[in-house]
Amino acid sequence: MDGTLLRIVKDRMFRAGVTVLSFCMLLPLLLILAYITRNGISAINWEFLVNLPAPVGESGGGISNALVGTVILVALASVLAVPVGIATGIFLSEYRKGRLAYAVRLCTEVLQGIPSIVIGIIAYAWVVIPMGKFSALSGGVALGIMMLPVVIRSTEETLKLIPESLREASLALGVPYYKTILRVILPAALGGITTGILISIARIAGETAPLLFTAFGSPFMETSILKPLNSLPLLIFNYATSPYQDWHTLAWGASFVLILMVLTLNFIAKVVTGRWKVKF
C-alpha cells in the first residue's frame, strides 16, 4: 500500500475538474449570445435600421441615429488618438531606454487603467463646461483618451518586432533618418498598427459610461459634432432600463447589431490584417 492509486485518482480528478471549470465559462457566453440573437433578430428589419426612435407606444421605431452617432464618435476619437498614438509609439521604439521613455510608458499604462466613467468626468470638465452644452466633440474626446494608450502600445509592440537590419539597410543606402521611419519602417508595421486600431475601435464602440454626460444622447438624427448625439450603447442603456416593453425589444435588436459590429471588427483585426503583416 503505497498510496499510488490514490495519487493517480487525484490526478485524473484534478484534470477533469480543471476541464469542467474551464468550459463552465462557455455557459454564460452561450447564454448571452443566444439571448441576444433570439430576442434581437426578430426586431431587425429595414425600418429598424433607417428609422429614428419612435415615442413610446408607436411602432416602427429604429436605431438610425444611434448607428450614425456611433460612427461619428468613433471617427472623432480616431482622428484624435491615431496620429498622436502612432507618433508616441514611434518615439517609444526609437528611444527605448531613457527617462522620458520610461515616464511615457508609465503614463500610458496609467491612462489605460483609468475607469471609463472618470474619463467621462474629464471630458465633461474639458469640453462640456467651456462649450456650455453636451456635444459629440466631448464624447469624441473621451473616447479618444481611451483609445490612445491602446494605439501607443500596439504601435510600439509592432515596431519592436521589425528587425534592425531593415533600418540599417535603408540608412546604409543614404535614406535620411526621418524617411527611413516614415517610408520604410512604418509601412512594414502597418499590419500590426491597423490591428491595434481596429481592436481599440471595437472597444470604444461599445463604451457607454464616458458618453453619459458628454455626448449625452438624443432622440434626433444629429450629424453636427457640436450637438449631443445618440450612440448604440447609450440607446441600449436607456431603452433597457426603461419600463416599456417595446423599447426593450428595440434594445435587444440594438444589442444584436452592436455585438455583430464588435465581433466583425475583432475578426477583421485578427484574421485579415494578419495577412498584411510583412514576414521576416
Added chain:
Amino acid sequence: MTFGRKTDGSGRPGAALVAAETAFTRILFIVAIFVVLLLAAVFITLLIGSRESLSGIGLGFLYGRTWDPVSSEFGALPFLVGTILTSFLALAISLPFSVAIAVFLGEYFREGWVSAFLRSAIDLLAGIPSVIYGFWGLFVLVPLVRSFQMQIGVPPFGVGVFTSSLVLAIMIVPYSAALGREVIQLVPSDLKEAALSMGATRAEVIWKVILPYARSGIFAGVLLSLGRALGETMAVTMVIGNSNYIPKGIFSPANTMASLIANEFAEATEPIYVSSLVEIGLLLFVVTTVVNIIGRHVIKKTTVEV
C-alpha cells in the same frame, strides 16, 4: 524625390534635410511630452474639480455614512463599501475559473483546436461590451437570483451586490486567465521534467511545481482583474439596485463609486454636489491606478523582456 538637396556639394547634408530631420525628432519629443502632460492634466482636473468637497467636507467624506444631496450631506462610505464588496466577491468567484483556464491552456492543452477554441471563446467574453452584460444580467440573471432568494428566504430584490458580483466575475475572468496562461507557459521544462522523473503525477507537478513558480504572475493577473472590477460601471449600474445606503448583506441593493457617478452626475446641480461626485471619481482614479501599477510592476519582474 528628395526635398531639398541631400548634400550641398561638400559632402555634408543640405539645410533643408537638416531642417526636416530636426523637425521630425522634435515632433516625436513633443508628442511624448504631450502624453505625460495629458495624464498630469487628468489628475489636476480631478483635484480642482473636487476642491469644494475636499476643503468643505474634508476627511469626514471617507467615513460619512449618509449621502443625501437634498440636505447637502455627502458621505462616501456606502459606496466604498459597495465597491469593495462587489469587487472582492467578484474576484473570489472568478478565481477558480481563471486559474482553471490558465492551467488548462498553459499546461494541458497548449496547442491544437481545443486550445484555439477555448482561447477564442475567452476573447469573445472579453470583447462583449459592458452595457450588454448589464442588459443580459438585468433580464436573465436578476429573475434567476430573485427565485433563488425566494427559496432561501431572503427579501427577493433580485438586484444587489450578489448579482453584480456574478456579472463582474464573468467579465473579469479573461484578464487573469490570459495572464495566468502566459506565466504558466513560461515555467521552465526542466523543473517539470525533474518532478515527473521522480514519479510525480501531472496534477502534482501542477500543484507543487508550476503553480508555486507562477505564483507572482497569477497574483499580478488577479490584481489586474481587480483593477478592472473596481472601475466597471455600466454592467454594475444596471444590476446593483442603486441604493445609497450601506448594504446590509450580499443580497442587499447597493451602489458602487462608479455606478453612483453614472447615476447622479448628469443631474447634480449645486457645486458641492458636483464636487463630491468628482471627489468620488478622484478616489476611484487613485485606487485603480495604484492597483494597476502594482500589478504591472509584478508582471515586469516575472516576465523576461525580449
